Amino acid sequence: MVKSPVPFNEVERLKALDEYEILDSLSEQEFDRITELASIICDVPISLVSLIDHDRQWFKSNKGLNVQETARDISFCRHTIMEPNLMEVHDASMDDRFRDNILVTGKPDIRFYAGYPLIDPRGYALGTLCVIDRKPKTLTAQQKRALALLGEEVIALIVERRQKQELKNFEKLFDLSNDLVFIGGADGFFKKINPAFETVLGWSREYLLNTSTFELIHPEDIANTEKESGKLAKGQPTVNFHQRMKTAWGYYKTIQWTSSPEPETGNIFGIGRDVTDKILNEQLLVVSEEKLRVFFENSQGLMCTHDLKGKFLSVNASGAAILGYLPEEINELSLFDIIPPERYPMLNDYLEQISTTGKAQGQMLTRHKDGSLRVWLFNNTLQTTADNIYVIGNAIDITERYRLEKDLEQTRELLEQTNQVARVGGWGLDVKLQKVYWTSVTKEIHGVATDYEPELNTAINFYKEGESRDLILAVLGKAMTTGTPWDEELQIVNSKGEDKWVRALGNPVMADGECVRLYGTFQDIDAYKAAQLALKQSVKAQEELNQALLQQVALVKEQDQTIEKIREFQFLADSIPQIIWTSNPDGSMDYYNRHWFEYTGMTLADTDRHGWGPVIHPDDADNDYAYWHECLKSGTAYKSEVRFKRAADGVYKWHLSSAVPMRDAEGKIIKWFGSCYDIDEYKRALDLENRVSQYEDFNRIVAHNLRGPSGSIRMILNMMAEAETEEEKTELMGMLSQSSDTLTETLDGLMKVLEVRINKHIDSDDCNLQELVDVTGAMLMGQIISKKAIIKTDLQVAVMLFPKMYLESIFYNMVSNSLKYSKPGVPPEILISSKQTESGVTLVFTDNGLGIDLKKHGKDMFKLNGVFHPGHDSKGVGLFMTKTQIETFGGRISVQSMPGIGTTFTIVF
Structure with missing residues (x-):
């Protein structure tokens, strides 16, 4: 099958298809009538309106085919959209493009295809109108012409469908807009208005449509209105024209109009916005600015304005004095003149931030006229007027406070660093307020963010349920009632779900026999406890893992022995979802079951020529090869864990590869029988923190669920050895196959359980x-x-x-x-x-x-x-x-x- 062609304008074509909003829409009779008519005219059982999406072919209308879509890379229509005219395939089984297509080699057995591209007014091929038959065919000239006409009708329907939707959207916008939208005439009467007119002006729709607008306009605005009407009469639009209109409540509202004439009809289209409050606010702003000027001049801090390059526009007298300058001197400077040069990058960041976001706040360092440094806390905003953009600055001098805070911060940092090294945090509890306090190290040990606010209940719930939580509750209750301090090693479960060992110390503060406060330290001792418990846990875990592995190996051996005993029934190996192989005494492989070829993607010729080389992980190849040859020399059973590359996705999966020798009566090896069992999930499970608890469940599952199938296989094998007739062997073979299937299903179920956990x-x-x-x-x-x-x-x-x-x-x-x-x-x-x-x-x-x-x-x-x-x-x-x-x-x-x-x-x- 040839590579799938793609139009040169594919990105724009897909965008155009999305804009029509037709993909995945419901069935529509207009399209169904066309496909039915195409089927009748062309005398074919299948007719489709097909739209070509990014990776699929979706059918807007479908006659004779019981699917809604197919993959694009197998569609015939992907070729049709590459040309402007009809594409006809008389016999697909003879066409190099389609002979190997699964739609030709399988259902629906396509032989004849004819498709007309659906090209929209902008030239984008959205899909096709196509007809299909299960036998070779050729259309007549009349049928081809009819198919082209029907295709043009389909694209007309698609365009009209989108236009109708856009019209509906416009009608919704017209009805829902908060602005006044109208169509009017040169005589001053409205022809059509939206509901916003009634909301804003209060008049009913009937009144507004039957009343001249000049009756509603403020008398002082009539002259300007006539002037704007004259411009509209000349075909010129009017923009941002203000007009006061009388409301049903007796007062006037100011409307800002934008209108445009339509000379062909004499209609005027316009949109108006109620700006009454805006104008009132502008008037109030003048008063407010005067009040601001008085506040500016009399502020005891630094008040200033500057442009977006940092040039001072104005500074109050108090601020200039703190900087050591007169106001008129400051007005000749910029921020770059009073800020140290090493701070210029931060100053540039500040100017960029306030220009972009309209506000900025923080600390600023300036140099006094005498050379000393001052620290300011500022909060500045960007001000935009009709003719200017500038920044209003407001800052207070915090130099002395800054120095005290730096000294305190250095002391605190020293203490924090000491605690960090020792992994010791602090904590406190105000009993009356039930308020808990944690230091940063304590929060880090609990695995929570630095802004986390602990509560008493949540703090206690971090302790691991059981012995640790019971003990902390006991010592906490004793401390609060008798004033007894504590020092305990306990386990917590941090916010990430990780178990950690900690040393918790607590001291109560009593007043009049009542506990008013608790405080103490919290130390991470997980590494110490882990080392203490590691040996015991590792021995126990190893024993359990070894037991699980031996059970897996026993199952594989049992399958191998089954295959060995019933060699004439070799198809059994192909039914087992593991890799089965045999080799000659010298190690040359002479058989692989079907699963080997499905898993590796290799052919028999590839396998004979290259062996395991192309699929075995490079890190495993040398060791496995050496070990296999040692087993060949010594005659001992071969068992190795190796990673094979899966052909489906190129991922390496762990397998337990094992083989046992078959010997003749004299003890000479005549054949090796081997298997490769997928243990990837098992290997990954070994690396999980909770592997011990998982394999307790898994061992129990294996012991219970595999006992029945494995026992059945052993019993059937014994019966086959004693069977005397072929009929008995055939019956027993069916039972053996069923038991093998049951065993495989059980193993798959067990591995799925393990997979979910991992x-x-x-x-x-x-x-x-x-x-x-x-x-x-x-x-x-x-x-x-x-x-x-x-x-x-x-x-x-x-x-x-x-x-x-x-x-x-x-x-x-x-x-x-x-x-x-x-x-x-x-x-x-x-x-x-x-x-x-x-x-x-x-x-x-x-x-x-x-x-x-x-x-x-x-x-x-x-x-x-x-x-x-x-x-x-x-x-x-x-x-x-x-x-x-x-x-x-x-x-x-x-x-x-x-x-x-x-x-x-x-x-x-």
Whole structure:
């Protein structure tokens, strides 16, 4: 298939397509009639109005094809929009551009295609009107002409559709505008006015349309109005013309008009704005400026004005005196003359800030006329008038206060640095006010921001629940009642969820037998405690991890032995979702199962020629190669952890590669049987902080869930060894395949549980809930049809943020449970709804199934291996995994159910 062509003006074309606002719109009869007519005229079963988006082909109208869109890179229409005329493909299976296209090699089996480009008035090809047949065909000249005419009609509909929408928008703007919008005549009467006229002037619409505007204009403004009317009569617009108009309440409002004539019709179009308050404010401003001048001259601080280059325009007498100058001397200077040169970069930043934002505040350092330095606290604003832009400055002299603050700051910094080195923070509690104080180091140890304001309850809740929190509550209560200090080593959980060991010291201050204040220190001793506990924890963790690994290896060996014993049934290896291989005694590989080629993307020829070289991680290759050859020489079992590159995305994944030798009666190695088991999730799990607790659950899952399938495989193998006929072997082979599938499903389920626990920081997607419902329905179509199930939706929230792979799993488990546990003989009814609540987005799954006795099973509802309805092929993993997925990403799930009535699951994100 040839590379997908792209128009030279693709960016502008896509922008034009978006401006028409037609993508993903509802079906419209005008377009459907055209596609039906095109199908009839061209005598074809399929006709489409296709719009070419960035990466898809979306159908505005669709006759004969039961999809709404396809990928752009497989569409025929992507070629049609490259040309201005009709494109016709008589037989796609013979066309180099399309012969390998999946729409030709598979459904809908396209052979004939003809498409006319939909080119808008600006020359952009938005899509096509096309016709399709499943057999080769050629259009007549009349059919081609008809298709072109229909294509032009489609683009006319698209343009007209957008014009209608713009007209609706203009009508809304006309009705909703707070400004006065009108159409009038040269006779002084309004022809059309918007509702704002009634709001601003108080007159009814009927009165204003039937009254000359000259009756409403202030008598003193009539002469200017006639002058402006004369300009309009000559075809000249009038801009910012002020006119006082009488209101229904008896007083006048000042309206600022902008009008334009239309000579062809004699109409005048205009917009007016009520500026009454603005003019009044301008009048008040004159009075205010006089008051400001008096305040300016008599202020005891520094009051000044300067331009945007720092040149002084005016300075009050008091400010000039503090700087050591007379006012007339200052007026000859600029800020650059009184500020030290090393501060010029900050001065330039200040001028840039106030010019951009209109205000600035902070501290400023100036040099007195005698050379001494002064520190000022300033708060300046930008003032804009009709003919000037300048800055009003207001500052107070804080030189002495600044010096005292610097001394105090140096002392505080010295203390903070000492505490920082020792990782010791301070704290205090005002018992009466219940106010808690933390130093910066204390906040850092808790992992909170420097502006964090602690409270007593939240401070206590940082202590790890259990022994540490109970102990701090005990010593705190004892200190407040008896005045006893404390010194304890405790654990906290900081704001990032990290456990930390701290040393907490506290001292009470008593007055008249009552505790009025508590204070103390808070030291980070996590490194010390970690070293103390490391040896014990590492030994315990290693033992548990080794046990888990041995169980995994045992499963792989068991699969290998199964393949060895039933070599004639080699297809079993292809059904196992792990890599299976065999080699000759010298180490040359002579067999790989299907999963090897799917995973690595290599062909058999590539594998024979290069071996594992192209896919094994470079850091693992040399060691693995040397170890494998050692095993070949010694005849000992081979077991190695290596990383293979997955062809689908180029990501390296950890695998447990192992092999055992097959020996003949004399003990000579005749074959090596090997497997490569994906342990990437397992390896990543080893690096997590809470790996010990995770593998306690995982070991329990493996021990429980794999005992049954592995026992079944062993029993069937024994029976096959004793079988005498081919019929018995065939029957046992089916049972063996089923047990192998069960084993694989169980392993996949266990790895999904582990994957959910690990991938806590996976990116969220914009999940379309209706699409998830459709996907789930497709996956469970067989059960839905067989049980005559009905799935209804009420999706008030259409799209939500969540990792899509996990939300699909949640939808699948919820719906499959409702189908699995439906009442015999009663069609399942499932309602899926979404809405926005104060707690977040709420999803609800409701069914009319068997229901659950919550009094009996409520506490075990979401536990691993919880099964409440025997005989339904349940493993007790679905709800456990669903709850894990939800809570991993901050959600919660609850259930309401009654036996025989049904069940409702509520999920809040």
